Amino acid sequence: MTTETKGRYGKFGGQFVPETIMTALQELETAYEEAQLDPAFSKELDYYLKEFVGRETPLFFAERLTKHAGGAKIYLKREDLNHTGAHKINNSLGQALLALRMGKKKVVAETGAGQHGVATATACALLGLECVVFMGKEDIRRQELNVFRMELLGTKVVSVDKGSGTLKDAVNEALRYWVSNVEDTHYILGSALGPHPFPQIVRDFQRVIGDETRRQIVEHEGRLPNAVVACIGGGSNAIGMFHPFVDDQDVKLYGVEAAGSGISTGKHAAAIAGKQEGVLHGAYMYVLQDDDGFIQEAHSISAGLDYPAVGPEHCHLADIQRVQYDSVTDQQALEAVQLLSRVEGIIPALESAHAVYYAVQLAKEMKEDQLVVICLSGRGDKDMQTVRDALGGQSI
Amino acid sequence: MTKKLVTQAIMQCNEQGNKAFVPYIMAGDGGLQTLKKNILFLQEAGATAIEVGIPFSDPVADGDVIQQAGERALAEGVTLRKIMKELASFKEEVKIPLVIMTYLNPVLSYGLQSIAADCEASGVYGLIIPDLPLEESGLLKDALKDTEVALIQLVSLTSPTERIEAIAKAAEGFIYAVTVNGITGVRSSFTEELEGHLERLKAASSVPVLAGFGISTPEHVRTLGGLADGVIVGSAIVTALHEGDYEKVQTLINASKNQLTNS
Ligand SMILES: Cc1ncc(COP(=O)(O)O)c(C=O)c1O
Numbered sequence: 250m251t252t253e254t255k256g257r258y259g260k261f262g263g264q265f266v267p268e269t270i271m272t273a274l275q276e277l278e279t280a281y282e283e284a285q286l287d288p289a290f291s292k293e294l295d296y297y298l299k300e301f302v303g304r305e306t307p308l309f310f311a312e313r314l315t316k317h318a319g320g321a322k323i324y325l326k327r328e329d330l331n332h333t334g335a336h337k338i339n340n341s342l343g344q345a346l347l348a349l350r351m352g353k354k355k356v357v358a359e360t361g362a363g364q365h366g367v368a369t370a371t372a373c374a375l376l377g378l379e380c381v382v383f384m385g386k387e388d389i390r391r392q393e394l395n396v397f398r399m400e401l402l403g404t405k406v407v408s409v410d411k412g413s414g415t416l417k418d419a420v421n422e423a424l425r426y427w428v429s430n431v432e433d434t435h436y437i438l439g440s441a442l443g444p445h446p447f448p449q450i451v452r453d454f455q456r457v458i459g460d461e462t463r464r465q466i467v468e469h470e471g472r473l474p475n476a477v478v479a480c481i482g483g484g485s486n487a488i489g490m491f492h493p494f495v496d497d498q499d500v501k502l503y504g505v506e507a508a509g510s511g512i513s514t515g516k517h518a519a520a521i522a523g524k525q526e527g528v529l530h531g532a533y534m535y536v537l538q539d540d541d542g543f544i545q546e547a548h549s550i551s552a553g554l555d556y557p558a559v560g561p562e563h564c565h566l567a568d569i570q571r572v573q574y575d576s577v578t579d580q581q582a583l584e585a586v587q588l589l590s591r592v593e594g595i596i597p598a599l600e601s602a603h604a605v606y607y608a609v610q611l612a613k614e615m616k617e618d619q620l621v622v623i624c625l626s627g628r629g630d631k632d633m634q635t636v637r638d639a640l641g642g643q644s645i
Numbered sequence: 646m647t648k649k650l651v652t653q654a655i656m657q658c659n660e661q662g663n664k665a666f667v668p669y670i671m672a673g674d675g676g677l678q679t680l681k682k683n684i685l686f687l688q689e690a691g692a693t694a695i696e697v698g699i700p701f702s703d704p705v706a707d708g709d710v711i712q713q714a715g716e717r718a719l720a721e722g723v724t725l726r727k728i729m730k731e732l733a734s735f736k737e738e739v740k741i742p743l744v745i746m747t748y749l750n751p752v753l754s755y756g757l758q759s760i761a762a763d764c765e766a767s768g769v770y771g772l773i774i775p776d777l778p779l780e781e782s783g784l785l786k787d788a789l790k791d792t793e794v795a796l797i798q799l800v801s802l803t804s805p806t807e808r809i810e811a812i813a814k815a816a817e818g819f820i821y822a823v824t825v826n827g828i829t830g831v832r833s834s835f836t837e838e839l840e841g842h843l844e845r846l847k848a849a850s851s852v853p854v855l856a857g858f859g860i861s862t863p864e865h866v867r868t869l870g871g872l873a874d875g876v877i878v879g880s881a882i883v884t885a886l887h888e889g890d891y892e893k894v895q896t897l898i899n900a901s902k903n904q905l906t907n908s
Contacts, residue, residue, distance in 0.1 A: 255780070265749055265776045267706040268799040269823055272808070411712060417703060424705045527750045528776065529703065541724040542754025543702040 256445020259568055262561035264444040266531040270424070273431045278446045280351045285453075290350065297342055298457065301375060302332045305457075308465035308622070313592040314609065321475065321615035323608060325595070325625045326462050328486065335598065335627030336458060336486045337368035341437055343454035345372035348435035355379040355434040359423040361388055361416035361482070362552035362600070363395025364627060365439030370404035372437075380404040383422040386414035388552050395631060413546045416556050420530050440483025441560035444531030448488075448560050455489025462622055463493050470620060476501045478608040479624035480600050481521075481574070482553045484560035486626035495571060504563060505607045507549035508576035518547035519576040520559045521567050527558075534558045535567070550579035550639060551599035551632070577603040583639055585609070586629060598627035599635065648795040650770040651694055651742045651818040655853040655874055658693045665693040665819075665855060665875025666866070666901035668882040668894070669746065671714035672697050672731075673723025675887070680728070681735045683886055688741050690891075691898045696773065696877060697732070699725050699747035706748075706775040710880035714887065725751045729760075732767035744771035744797065744818070757788040764794045771795045771818045779812050799823055802842035813849040820850050822873060825859045843872045863900035870901050 255278075256262045264274060284290040298304040306327045315323045328336040341358075348356055356378050360366030366382040373380035382399055386408050389396055399406050412418035420443075427436040441451045466474050477494055479487035481504045494500045509517035520535040527536035529544055537545040537557035547557040566572040577585075582599055585606035590596045597605055601624070608623045615621065629636070655665040668687050672680050680697075687695055698711065700718035707715065725747060732743065745764070752760055752774065764770070770793055777785065779798060786796055795818030800809055802822060813820060824839060847854050856869040857877030870876045878897055885893040 263781055264778060265781055266778065267775045268778050268804070268812075269706075269801045271778050271780075272801065272804050411716075412702065421703050421705050425708075428706075527753055528748075529750065530705070531776070536750070538750065538754065540754070541726065542751035543719070543724075544750065545702075 256449065258562045258565035261533050261564040262445060262448060263533050264531060265528045265533065266444045267428065269428045270431070270444070273427070274444055274446065276351070280347060281446055281450055284347055284350055290346065294343055294346055297346070297375070298339070302338050302342065303330065305461045306330050308462055308469065310469065311593050314589065315612070317588070317592050318609045318612040320612040320617065321619040321621045322617070323612050324466065324469070324474070324620065324622045326458060326490065326622060328458060328624060328626050329595070329597065329601070329628035333364070333368045333371050334630060335364045335368065336455060336489065337365045337439060338371065339457055339489070340439065340451050340454040340485060341365065341368040341372040344435070344437040344450065345369070345376050345378060348378060348437070349376055351435060353433055353435040355381070355430065356437050357423050357426050357430070357434055358382050358437045358439060359416065359419040360384050360439060361419065361555055362631065363388070363392040363399070364553060364631065366404070366406070367395055367398050367402070369437050369439070370399040370402035373404065374402045381407060381426070383407050383409050383419040383426065385416060385419045386410040388415055388419070391552055391635065392631065415546065416552070417529070417544060424530070440485040440556070441488045441562060442483040442530060442532060442558070448532065448562055451485050452488045452492060452562065455485050456492045458486065458489040458624060459491060459493035462490065466620065466622060473497055473500050474620040474622045475499070475615065476503060476611060476619070476621045477624070478503045478505060478604045478611065478621065480505045480554060480604040480626060481559055481563060482600060483556050483558070484563040486624050488560065488562055490624040491566070491572060495566070502572040503607060503611065504572050504574045505603045506559070506574060506576040507551060507554035507603060508578040509548040509550070511578055512576060516548040517576065518549040518554050518556060520557060521564065521574040522576055529558045532561045534561050534564050550582060550635065551603070553598070553600040554603065575607060577606045579639070581606045583636065586636055595625070596629035597625055598629050599632045601626045648793060648817050650793055651744060651795050652852050654694050654742050655819055655855070659853070659874055662903055664870035664901040665853065666691065666898050667694045667696055667744070667855060667875065667877045668692050668898070669696040669698055669877060669879035670886060671711060671718050671883055672699060672728045673718030673721050674714040674883065675717070676721050677723055677727060677731055680731055684739060684743070686891065687894070688739060690895050691902065692741060693875060694742045694744055694771075696744045696746050697728065699728060699745060699751060701748040701751060704748060708880060710883055714883045725755050729763050729767045732769065736766065736768040739768045742770040743768045744773060745769050746773040746775070749774050749776050752785070757785055761788040761792055761794065765792060769794065771797050773797045773799070773821060775799060779815060797821055800846060802839065802846070806845070809846060810849050813846060816850055816852045819853045819855050819874070820846065821877065822846055822854050822856050823858045824856045824869060840872055847873070863896055866897055866900035876901065
């Protein structure tokens with residue numbers, strides 16, 4: 250598909266949405282363009298990022314992990330130290346401020362793991378916005394405590410038992426809700442997905458990760474890293490981390506998808522590895538689907554990577570081979586959770602653990618004077634039950 | 646190509662003093678074998694054209710009733726390919742145009758050129774693709790260029806005037822005017838501005854305007870039919886067919902007859 254429209258990343262992206270949403274997307278686009286030009290907007294966002302979220306986050310030299318790998322020096326970008334425990338708040342806060350600017354009083358969001366839901370519930374509590382979050386029934390079961398967190402923050406959580414009862418179905422419901430309430434409601438999409446302008450807005454609010462990293466690594470080492478690694482669900486932490494480095498051809502970029510039980514088993518969430526193009530939730534992307542074009546369920550131990558597509562900008566970066574995309578299995582991610590916990594005293598989110606596993610293998614193959622940065626997108630508190638169950642429930 | 650078949654069917658109906666009535670059915674709800682039975686029944690009952698819905702895994706523009714019908718059809722293993730084949734098998738018996746309503750991904754998977762080549766052999770003279778707005782419609786329009794198949798656009802009445810006019814200008818077959826802000830489903834009332842919106846749309850358009858989304862009673866059919874060139878009725882038909890209530894379907898269709906005097 251090569252139709253010339255807005256919000257294209259090569260052949261990917263676009264605005265494949267019902268007509269009833271088009272006006273809202275155009276309104277959002279205009280409001281966002283105005284906000285970008287308004288110094289007061291970025292000043293307000295910066296204020297909250299610093300005073301409320303706790304930015305900037307450290308770029309930490311992982312000395313013992315480096316020794317363990319026995320190769321390149323490994324740095325961790327500590328997005329896990331953000332308020333609410335992941336990078337998701339960067340985007341939720343930015344979009345909640347945008348909603349206020351547009352005069353919207355209500356916010357709708359979807360959530361998979363619950364991290365984006367919690368981050369959005371938090372931003373809405375902070376700014377006095379009403380918030381409703383759609384969450385798949387299966388995910389509600391997997392992430393019970395995050396549901397309670399959202400409710401404590403004053404958000405209404407609605408269970409979605411349609412389809413597979415996971416993230417993609419929650420997005421469907423959130424979109425339906427938005428179409429029906431578009432006059433007073435903004436949709437805070439949680440990853441670099443969806444119709445234009447969402448992939449761009451989410452990327453811009455997440456690029457603070459990459460901007461800080463670029464500056465910090467130069468402060469620490471006097472040069473740019475040789476490699477940057479991030480996990481890919483929809484792709485928001487990764488695109489935020491990668492974007493400021495895309496023009497630095499010497500910085501190798503690695504996106505890590507979830508291989509679930511293994512790509513060959515069919516039970517995975519690695520849409521780029523699957524190589525099939527299609528349209529889901531308003532954008533042309535790599536999408537897991539069957540021969541009839543029905544969207545397939547994704548599978549991963551980490552609810553945050555459990556989405557059957559990857560945001561359009563990543564699809565393009567894969568196509569032009571600027572970023573190398575690989576995948577890591579559930580088992581390998583579990584190993585990395587344990588490894589990082591023991592050698593660095595940091596319990597990573599299962600999502601982030603995919604990047605940790607990959608980066609350690611990568612560092613082994615690199616020279617000792619080379620530098621690898623891992624985007625540690627979130628902390629593991631939310632996953633304790635899942636990890637314990639997966640490890641057989643015994644004490645370790 | 647003229648792409649006039651669907652347009653003509655509606656205009657003929659209007660000339661005879663009736664409003665167009667286009668029922669929506671979910672293909673494969675109740676099994677693929679019910680498709681022929683339902684289409685022939687609706688033709689006999691006086692439908693002007695029939696919108697044949699294709700089930701999809703992620704139907705974002707649909708409300709509960711059609712979603713559930715879609716899930717029933719998916720459980721029957723129904724796909725776009727199977728439906729096209731089935732329609733072709735009894736094409737000779739269908740005298741009114743069929744219009745397929747499907748989300749884009751199954752069409753991409755089927756292949757744009759293939760669907761363009763296969764429609765007419767299945768009696769399909771229009772495609773409605775709710776997640777393919779005007780801006781993205783170019784490629785499919787190209788593929789359909791040499792066929793009698795119209796690419797029917799939806800228009801939202803709350804859109805800005807310039808947008809409504811742009812869609813009206815490019816329109817083929819008929820314009821599907823979405824009468825509510827939202828998804829398909831049963832509604833009890835419509836906004837008061839509707840009348841003015843529909844009038845402006847009719848003025849801007851060279852093809853007929855049909856009102857759809859939320860029309861569920863004979864009363865709705867009369868009121869909205871009176872404001873447009875006809876109506877599309879989805880959820881109410883899907884429910885009635887699912888429950889085997891053919892009488893209800895007939896009553897809805899009857900409400901569209903003999904009512905040109907209203908407009
Ligand atoms: C900690 C963490 N990392 C990564 C992700 C994946 O999302 P994305 O690819 O948009 O960064 C999630 C999603 O919930 C998450 O919670």
